[in-house]
Amino acid sequence: MTDKDKYRxxxxxxxxxxxxxxxADEVISRIGREYLKLKTYxxxxxxxxxxxxxxxxxxxxxxxxYPHWKFGKDFxxxxxxxxxxxxxxxxxxxxxSNPCISYNMENNSTCMMLLVIAHACQGHNAFFAxxxxxxxxxxxxxxxxxxVFARDYILRCEEEYGEEEVxxxxxxxxxxxxxxxxxxxxPSKLSAIEEKERLKKLTxxxxxxxxxxxxTLPAAPVILDxxxxxxxxxxxxxxxxxxxxxxxxxxxxxxxxxxxxRIVRKVSQYFYPQGATKxxxxxFATFTHYHIINKMFEEGYVNxxxxxxxxxxxxxxxxxxxxxxxxxxxxxxxTLGFNIFMDIKRxxxxxxxxxxxxxxxxxxxxxxxxxxxIMENFRDDSFILQYLSPKVIRDMKLFTIxxxxxxxxxxxxxxxxxxxxxxxxxxxxxxxxxxxxxxNIQVTKVDLHQxxxxxxxxAIQKERRLDAESAKATLEHIRxxxxxxxxxxxxNKLGINESSFEMx
Numbered sequence: 001m002t003d004k005d006k007y008r009x010x011x012x013x014x015x016x017x018x019x020x021x022x023x024a025d026e027v028i029s030r031i032g033r034e035y036l037k038l039k040t041y042x043x044x045x046x047x048x049x050x051x052x053x054x055x056x057x058x059x060x061x062x063x064x065x066y067p068h069w070k071f072g073k074d075f076x077x078x079x080x081x082x083x084x085x086x087x088x089x090x091x092x093x094x095x096x097s098n099p100c101i102s103y104n105m106e107n108n109s110t111c112m113m114l115l116v117i118a119h120a121c122q123g124h125n126a127f128f129a130x131x132x133x134x135x136x137x138x139x140x141x142x143x144x145x146x147x148v149f150a151r152d153y154i155l156r157c158e159e160e161y162g163e164e165e166v167x168x169x170x171x172x173x174x175x176x177x178x179x180x181x182x183x184x185x186x187p188s189k190l191s192a193i194e195e196k197e198r199l200k201k202l203t204x205x206x207x208x209x210x211x212x213x214x215x216t217l218p219a220a221p222v223i224l225d226x227x228x229x230x231x232x233x234x235x236x237x238x239x240x241x242x243x244x245x246x247x248x249x250x251x252x253x254x255x256x257x258x259x260x261x262r263i264v265r266k267v268s269q270y271f272y273p274q275g276a277t278k279x280x281x282x283x284f285a286t287f288t289h290y291h292i293i294n295k296m297f298e299e300g301y302v303n304x305x306x307x308x309x310x311x312x313x314x315x316x317x318x319x320x321x322x323x324x325x326x327x328x329x330x331x332x333x334x335t336l337g338f339n340i341f342m343d344i345k346r347x348x349x350x351x352x353x354x355x356x357x358x359x360x361x362x363x364x365x366x367x368x369x370x371x372x373x374i375m376e377n378f379r380d381d382s383f384i385l386q387y388l389s390p391k392v393i394r395d396m397k398l399f400t401i402x403x404x405x406x407x408x409x410x411x412x413x414x415x416x417x418x419x420x421x422x423x424x425x426x427x428x429x430x431x432x433x434x435x436x437x438x439x440n441i442q443v444t445k446v447d448l449h450q451x452x453x454x455x456x457x458x459a460i461q462k463e464r465r466l467d468a469e470s471a472k473a474t475l476e477h478i479r480x481x482x483x484x485x486x487x488x489x490x491x492n493k494l495g496i497n498e499s500s501f502e503m504x
Contacts, residue, residue, distance in 0.1 A: 004300055011296075012306050016110040021045060024114050025121065031295050032122040036288060037368060040125040041140065042099040045117070047106050053093065063101060064147050066154040066170075066263070092116035096274070098140040100125040111309040114302075118292040123285025130376045131280070133273035137182075143270055150263045157256050169257050172477040173243065173264035178438045179474075180243030180265040181272045238442035238457065242478065243268070245443045251452050252483045261481065276434060279380045283337015286317060287371070290338070320396065331396075331428075339392050340383070344370055347389070354390060385429035390421045400427050435461050441474075441488070452484040460492045471501045479503040 007027060010020045025043060032038040094102040102120040104113060128134050139146075158166045173180070239245045243265040247258045274281070293310050296302050302310075320335045321327040347355045348367035356363055362370060374387065392398075393416065400413035400423060414423035430436055445455040456478070458466055471488060479486045488501045 007301050008303065011110060011114060011302050014109050016113050020110060021113060024117050027301060028118050028122060028292055031292050035295050036291060038122055038126040039129060040122060041129050043121045043125065044099040044101045045121065046101060046103045048103045049106055053103060053105060062095065062147055063144060064151055066151045092120045094120040094124045096128040096134060096138060096140050097143050100128060111306055112313060115289055115293065115310060115313055118289035119285045122292060123288030124281060127281050127284050127375060131277060132377055133277055133379055137273050138270050154260060157260065161256065169260050172480050173261050175477045176243055177264060177268040179441060180241060180268040182241050182269065234446050234448055235443060238444050240442050242443060246481045250482050276379045279333040279337040279432065280378065280383050282334045283341050284375050286334050286338040287341040290314060339396065340387050341371060343389050343392050344374065344387060358389060380432035381429045384432060385425060388425045388428065393421055393424050398424050400424055439466060454482050454484065454486045456488040458488060458490040460490060460498065466490050466499065475501055475503040
């Protein structure tokens with residue numbers, strides 16, 4: 001029996017063992033490396049139970065995290081829904097870390113195990129290791145160690161300051177996570193060792209300068225230096241990262257609270273690229289597993305029966321309910337991303353006259369090089385804006401509607417013609433732009449001399465105005481962390497104030 005016959009016997013047996021998984025990882029990694037030219041982190045495959053998968057869900061995929069009631073609440077909700085049949089579980093869950101950790105469900109069949117190894121251990125892994133968003137804004141090498149540091153630090157804070165007070169800080173910081181991200185300034189890389197050393201230095205400085213007499217003095221706001229002879233305005237430029245600004249400049253915030261805000265801010269930054277690349281990430285991973293499994297079939301590693309099970313699972317991943325189906329919940333990111341990547345390959349190999357007009361730079365190019373270039377250098381909004389083709393729009397039956405709140409009927413905004421294709425592409429791209437999901441709120445001024453009031457400005461974009469209740473709830477959290485009054489002004493494109501909110 002040849003090695004290939006031995007592998008085929010293992011892979012086509014519905015019951016897997018650890019030797020099967022080791023062989024699958026070896027064969028799939030080779031095909032990914034040689035056929036698709038994938039560059040990946042080392043893989044760490046974990047086989048988990050349904051309860052362990054639910055636990056990973058609650059911790060948003062991280063292997064460990066600090067204690068907080070929301071994680072427990074999410075676990076209980078997901079567990080109840082799962083046991084009552086109201087939700088299923090993913091076949092796998094993968095973490096952007098080095099080595100790349102993937103959790104695979106223990107009750108997966110052998111075919112499903114091979115599919116998720118190709119999908120997660122090659123597709124997602126390569127995306128994490130090469131896409132610019134992850135390279136610039138995350139630190140795969142140190143995220144696990146950093147989360148251990150974060151857990152230990154917050155547990156120490158609970159012992160010293162009480163669980164309720166720590167929980168209140170975490171609640172406020174979690175509520176502001178979407179406003180704790182640097183979108184333009186690259187953050188410093190995470191390092192648990194450096195964080196521990198920094199805390200040690202802060203503790204030493206505190207001890208060296210400690211004197212009981214300071215306890216008798218009233219707390220005074222931190223004086224923020226605006227520069228001698230310059231206009232007394234701080235900050236000089238608007239600050240988009242509200243958590244960062246509070247951490248650095250809140251006048252009366254204790255150091256331990258600043259550190260907790262810093263931890264939440266770092267975690268928020270870690271997840272920022274994932275929210276911006278959902279379609280591309282899932283689309284590329286699906287594109288990868290599709291090609292790797294088909295290559296395994298061509299090379300004789302799997303038989304027809306295996307491929308029938310694979311195609312059934314693959315089709316299930318790509319299922320897109322119709323807009324009027326009760327199961328419709330928006331566009332399936334797997335389907336949209338996969339269709340665009342497959343279309344890029346088609347345009348490179350077999351372009352039509354329409355393709356030559358819309359994508360002249362792809363015609364006759366090496367499809368694998370183009371796929372790699374796009375995977376490495378785009379995010380969802382730019383990916384859709386540049387590469388969603390008229391063919392994919394027709395195949396997925398995409399169109400736009402205009403929903404005017406003053407009208408009783410919808411209006412069709414774009415159909416399948418040249419003008420309509422461009423409008424569909426632009427509007428779909430804008431839905432994946434972060435500005436469509438997270439209000440653009442920035443710190444614009446602090447009253448340095450009298451009240452220490454924090455002034456925030458919201459820029460109204462795409463006619464998206466603030467919800468009054470949500471704005472007030474957000475200001476409450478900012479007011480608690482800042483420690484002084486907070487005022488928010490929502491302005492239109494002309495700079496005219498349309499609404500204001502204040503928390504004294």
